[in-house]
Amino acid sequence: MINMTSALLAELQQRELTFQIAGEDKLPEWLNGGSRSLYCGFDPTADSLHIGSLVPLLMLRRFQLAGHRPIALVGGATGLIGDPSFKAQERQLNTPEVVESWVEKLRGQVSRFVDFDAGAQSAVVVNNLEWTRDLDVLTFLRDIGKHFSINTMIQKESVKQRIEREGSGISFTEFTYMILQSYDFAELYKRYDCGLQLGGSDQWGNITGGIDLTRRMHGGQVYGLTMPLITKSDGSKFGKTESGTIWLDAARTSPYSFYQFWLSVADSDAYRFLRYFTFLEVADIAEIERADAERSGRPEAQRILAEEVTRLVHGDAGLAAAKRITESLFSGEPEGLSEPDLEQLMLDGLPSSLLPDRGLPETLTQLLADAGLAASGKQIKDALQRDAVIINGSALGMADNGAVSAVFAADKALYGRFYLVRLGKKKYHLFARS
RNA sequence: GGAGGGGUUCCCGAGUGGCCAAAGGGAUCAGACUGUAAAUCUGACGCGCGAGCUUCGGUGGUUCGAAUCCACCUCCCUCCA
Numbered sequence: 001m002i003n004m005t006s007a008l009l010a011e012l013q014q015r016e017l018t019f020q021i022a023g024e025d026k027l028p029e030w031l032n033g034g035s036r037s038l039y040c041g042f043d044p045t046a047d048s049l050h051i052g053s054l055v056p057l058l059m060l061r062r063f064q065l066a067g068h069r070p071i072a073l074v075g076g077a078t079g080l081i082g083d084p085s086f087k088a089q090e091r092q093l094n095t096p097e098v099v100e101s102w103v104e105k106l107r108g109q110v111s112r113f114v115d116f117d118a119g120a121q122s123a124v125v126v127n128n129l130e131w132t133r134d135l136d137v138l139t140f141l142r143d144i145g146k147h148f149s150i151n152t153m154i155q156k157e158s159v160k161q162r163i164e165r166e167g168s169g170i171s172f173t174e175f176t177y178m179i180l181q182s183y184d185f186a187e188l189y190k191r192y193d194c195g196l197q198l199g200g201s202d203q204w205g206n207i208t209g210g211i212d213l214t215r216r217m218h219g220g221q222v223y224g225l226t227m228p229l230i231t232k233s234d235g236s237k238f239g240k241t242e243s244g245t246i247w248l249d250a251a252r253t254s255p256y257s258f259y260q261f262w263l264s265v266a267d268s269d270a271y272r273f274l275r276y277f278t279f280l281e282v283a284d285i286a287e288i289e290r291a292d293a294e295r296s297g298r299p300e301a302q303r304i305l306a307e308e309v310t311r312l313v314h315g316d317a318g319l320a321a322a323k324r325i326t327e328s329l330f331s332g333e334p335e336g337l338s339e340p341d342l343e344q345l346m347l348d349g350l351p352s353s354l355l356p357d358r359g360l361p362e363t364l365t366q367l368l369a370d371a372g373l374a375a376s377g378k379q380i381k382d383a384l385q386r387d388a389v390i391i392n393g394s395a396l397g398m399a400d401n402g403a404v405s406a407v408f409a410a411d412k413a414l415y416g417r418f419y420l421v422r423l424g425k426k427k428y429h430l431f432a433r434s
Numbered sequence: 435g436g437a438g439g440g441g442u443u444c445c446c447g448a449g450u451g452g453c454c455a456a457a458g459g460g461a462u463c464a465g466a467c468u469g470u471a472a473a474u475c476u477g478a479c480g481c482g483c484g485a486g487c488u489u490c491g492g493u494g495g496u497u498c499g500a501a502u503c504c505a506c507c508u509c510c511c512u513c514c515a
Contacts, residue, residue, distance in 0.1 A: 089510095169510070169511070234473095236461070237461090260470080263470070265471080266471055266472055267471055267472065270471085298469040298470095299471080302469095302470095302471075330470060363483055365482085365483065366482090375463080376479090376480085376482090378478075378479075378480090378481080378482085379462095379478075379479080381478090381482095381483070382477075383463085383465090384483095385464090385465095385478095386477080387465085388464055401483050402483065423463095425464095426470055
C-alpha cells in the first residue's frame with residue numbers, strides 16, 4: 001500500500017493529471033504515511049453532472065485504489081451561492097428547493113464512481129449544508145470571516161476579471177463563495193481528518209483559501225492538488241457538441257450518444273484522453289499509440305476510449321447498448337437490419353418517435369426538425385438540397401419536401417412500420433408507425 | 435443621490451435615419467476529400483418549402499421610413515457623494 005501511494009503521484013504526473021500542487025514538497029511524505037482522507041467538491045448547478053466532472057470523479061477513485069479514503073462533497077450550501085471563479089458574469093440564484101433536489105441527484109451520480117465497501121478506505125459522501133445550515137451570521141463573520149483578508153481575496157486571479165473588467169461586476173454573495181468553500185475544507189479536516197482537496201485548475205484560489213483557513217482555525221497542515229483544464233487540440237471547448245453538453249445522466253445523454261462522443265474525438269486528443277479518462281496503464285496507452293501509428297487507416301484509440309469511458313459511466317449494459325446501435329448503423333447497410341434489430345434500437349436509446357397515422361406535417365423540413373434531427377427547417381432544407389437526407393436507403397431531394405405522405409407511405413416502411421432516417425453522416429432517427 | 439459610458443442575431447464585435455435580417459471573426463450544421471478523425475475547400479447559419487413574417491434591453495413617440503432620433507422605464511460599468 002505504501003509503495004502504491006508513492007507510485008500514485010508519479011503516475012498522475014505521467015498522465016498529466018496534476019496542474020498545481022499546494023505543499024508539493026511535503027505531500028508525497030504525507031501520502032506515504034498511511035491511508036489518508038481527501039475530498040473533492042461538486043456543486044449542484046444542474047440535475048446532473050457532465051463530463052467536465054469526470055476527471056475529478058475518476059481522481060477520487062484513483063486515490064481510493066491507491067489506498068486512500070475519498071470524500072465526495074456535494075455542495076448543497078455552495079450551490080446556493082454560486083462560484084464566481086473565472087465566470088464572466090454574476091449567476092442567477094436557484095431556489096433552495098431546486099438546489100436540494102439537484103443535490104440528491106448528484107449524490108447518486110457521484111456514488112457510482114467510488115467504492116463504499118472498502119473497509120477503512122470506504123468512500124463518504126457529504127453535503128456542506130450540514131455544517132452551514134445553522135451557522136449564524138455573527139459567528140460566521142467573527143469566527144471565519146476574521147481569518148480572511150480582503151486584500152488577499154481581491155488579488156485572486158479567479159475573481160480579478162470580475163473586479164477589474166468593465167461591463168461585469170461581482171456581488172458580495174459570490175465574493176464570499178471562497179470563504180464558504182474554505183470553511184468546508186477546515187470542517188472536513190476537523191471531522192474526517194481530511195488533508196487534501198482536489199479540484200479543477202479553476203479551483204486553485206478556493207483550495208488555497210481552505211488551506212490557509214485550516215491552518216488558522218485548527219493549526220493543521222493540509223494540501224491541495226488541481227487538475228488541468230481539459231482542452232481540445234483544435235481549441236474548441238471540450239465537452240460540448242452540436243446537441244449540447246455531454247451529461248453523465250443517461251436520461252440526458254444516452255449511452256449511445258455518450259459512446260459516439262468519445263468515438264469522434266480527434267486523433268490528436270485521443271491518447272491524452274485515454275490517460276485522463278481511463279484506468280488503462282500509461283504504458284499500455286503508449287503501446288496503443290505506437291500500434292496505431294504503424295498501421296494505416298483508422299486508429300483503435302477512439303474505440304478503446306469510447307468503450308472504457310462508457311463502461312465507467314454507464315456500465316456494461318449501457319456500453320453493450322451503445323455498441324449495438326453503433327455497429328448496426330455504421331457497419332454495413334443499416335437498411336439490412338432485421339425487425340427485432342430495429343425494435344432493439346428503440347429500446348437502446350436510438351432517437352426515435354411514433355409516426356401518427358394522420359395529421360402529418362405538410363413538409364419534411366417541419367417533420368424532421370420536430371423530430372430533432374436539426375435545429376430548424378432551414379438545416380433540413382440545406383441537407384435536402386445536398387442529398388443528405390436518406391430514408392430507408394434512398395436519398396431525398398427538395399422535390400420530396402411537400403410529399404410527406406408519399407415518402408412515408410405504408411408500402412415504403414421496413415417490415416411495414418419502420419422508417420430509418422439519416423441526416424448527414426451521423427444523425428439517425430427511427431420513425432415507427434403507430 | 436450626482437456625472438458619464440453601455441445593453442446588437444449562440445459568443446465576440448461592426449453598424450449612428452433608407453442600399454440592414456443587420457459587416458467581420460468564432461462556434462455550429464451540411465457537402466467534397468477521408469477513417470463516423472484532423473486540415474483544407476464549398477454552401478448554410480432569425481423563422482418559414484414559398485409568398486412572407488418577426489428581430490437590435492423594455493414601452494411609447496417622431497418620421498413615408500428607426501438598431502440608428504426623442505421620452506420614460508430597466509439592467510450593467512466607471513467616477514463622485
